[in-house]
Amino acid sequence: MSQAREPVQIRQTDSRTAILESAERAFADQGFGGASIRAIAREAGVNQAMVHYYYQNKDQLFRSVVARRSGQVNDRRNDALDALFQDGVPGLEELMEALLRPTIEIGHDDAHGGPAYARLIVAFNNAADERSQNVAKEYYDPIARRSIDAMRRVVPALGKAEAVRSYLFAISLALSLMAKTGRAARLSDGLCDDSDTEETVANAVAFACAGIRALANKNNIQNRQSG
Amino acid sequence: MSQAREPVQIRQTDSRTAILESAERAFADQGFGGASIRAIAREAGVNQAMVHYYYQNKDQLFRSVVARRSGQVNDRRNDALDALFQDGVPGLEELMEALLRPTIEIGHDDAHGGPAYARLIVAFNNAADERSQNVAKEYYDPIARRSIDAMRRVVPALGKAEAVRSYLFAISLALSLMAKTGRAARLSDGLCDDSDTEETVANAVAFACAGIRALANKNNIQNRQSG
DNA sequence: ACCAGCCTTAATCAAACGTTTAATTAATGA
DNA sequence: TCATTAATTAAACGTTTGATTAAGGCTGGT
Incomplete structure (x- = not known):
């Protein structure tokens, strides 16, 4: 058995929370309907598919x-x-x-x-x-x-x-x-x-x-x- | 001289205020970004071009x-x-x-x-x-x-x-x-x-x-x- | 070296978006 | 009656939307 490891959190941390914080700003400034996943991804510096990869859809992101x-x-x-x-x-x-x-x-x-x-x-x-x-x-x-x-x-x-x-x-x-x-x-x-x-x-x-x-x-x- | 008349208001009243009230509900429920002019027009029972005819654009409608x-x-x-x-x-x-x-x-x-x-x-x-x-x-x-x-x-x-x-x-x-x-x-x-x-x-x-x-x-x- | 797993990417989809246009209908004043 | 104006329509414009896909890169374990 290999010893405990948590590479998952370490690697995903950057993009995951960058998206979350970008989304927070976007939802706050433009509302749920006005915020766009593309703009959220762009401002977070990640590909827009990453948003769906981590949060499935707009609702769950919110x-x-x-x-x-x-x-x-x-x-x-x-x-x-x-x-x-x-x-x-x-x-x-x-x-x-x-x-x-x-x-x-x-x-x-x-x-x-x-x-x-x-x-x-x-x-x-x-x-x-x-x-x-x-x-x-x-x-x-x-x-x-x-x-x-x-x-x-x-x-x-x-x-x-x-x-x-x-x-x-x-x-x-x-x-x-x-x-x-x-x-x-x-x-x-x-x-x-x-x-x-x-x-x-x-x-x-x-x-x-x-x-x-x-x-x-x-x-x-x-x-x-x-x- | 013909007597006083105000045909303009009478004719435009129906659609004009129907749009305004539909927009009020839409903006309230879904926010500015979430509300769509198409849905506003549909619920007001008018063609969607009427919204722009009376209110130019979404911002002025709001x-x-x-x-x-x-x-x-x-x-x-x-x-x-x-x-x-x-x-x-x-x-x-x-x-x-x-x-x-x-x-x-x-x-x-x-x-x-x-x-x-x-x-x-x-x-x-x-x-x-x-x-x-x-x-x-x-x-x-x-x-x-x-x-x-x-x-x-x-x-x-x-x-x-x-x-x-x-x-x-x-x-x-x-x-x-x-x-x-x-x-x-x-x-x-x-x-x-x-x-x-x-x-x-x-x-x-x-x-x-x-x-x-x-x-x-x-x-x-x-x-x-x-x- | 190799495989397996997460991570990331570009490309693409159908649908919905705001807005504009040209044409049509209805009502008005002469 | 006839031109004029207002009201309304269907259709299309180009863009953007949320979401999906398939492919590739990276990393750590063996």
């Missing part, structure tokens, strides 16, 4: 792009949740920072293609087409459910419907911060930088926590009146 | 779709702002409702294709490509600037950067409510309906106002400490 990044973000979120609830129930600010920080930080990670994925994830987060919904369901629903449960443990007054809404609000808020469309800078005449990760996280957490408490109070008052 | 709806929303917003500030400075809740309600309501207007435009506007609101940015700049920046100024008059403690961020947060929040991706219903096991316009507006306003006040306080405290 899923592979999302799978890689969502894994990075959600691993960090899950770890943070584990740590937070280990010593009892944390505060709302801690919880929301744990949920929002990984999302915002990956979008700010210029060196590793974060902004491109940020644009991509924003685009399909609010999309209603079947492909986007299937991908969202597979890669983001599990962490979403866990986060919503966590929010209700931290703020017991929060009803389930309000918790879901709050989570989606907070996420949509964090995503709008990742997108870096340049609109904030334009509207503020350059005052909003958004490259300051810490300030961005702080703003998002502050805004989200205040909003969540408002929904929880609203829910509470309604229950008292009707009950 | 702009025409946005122009029509943004006009509807922003006229209502501008009127509401005029009315609000006529008798002095309104409260934050009134202001935010004036800004968010038109956006949310048009997304809930099932009978007039609102949901399709909602999805479309969400998609390109966070997009960074040149086309989306140009359209956003032309059709949405003016009302955005006016709204941001209004917010600062109502909440003087709000710095300019915070006001811009707050506005973008609030809008992204309202848009995520319009989108109706089905995700809220799925995550809440059907509890979140989002077809109740009044409750949706109330939730969005409550969340946004609380968040804005939080940012204003944060800004205030920082100024006191550093000043």
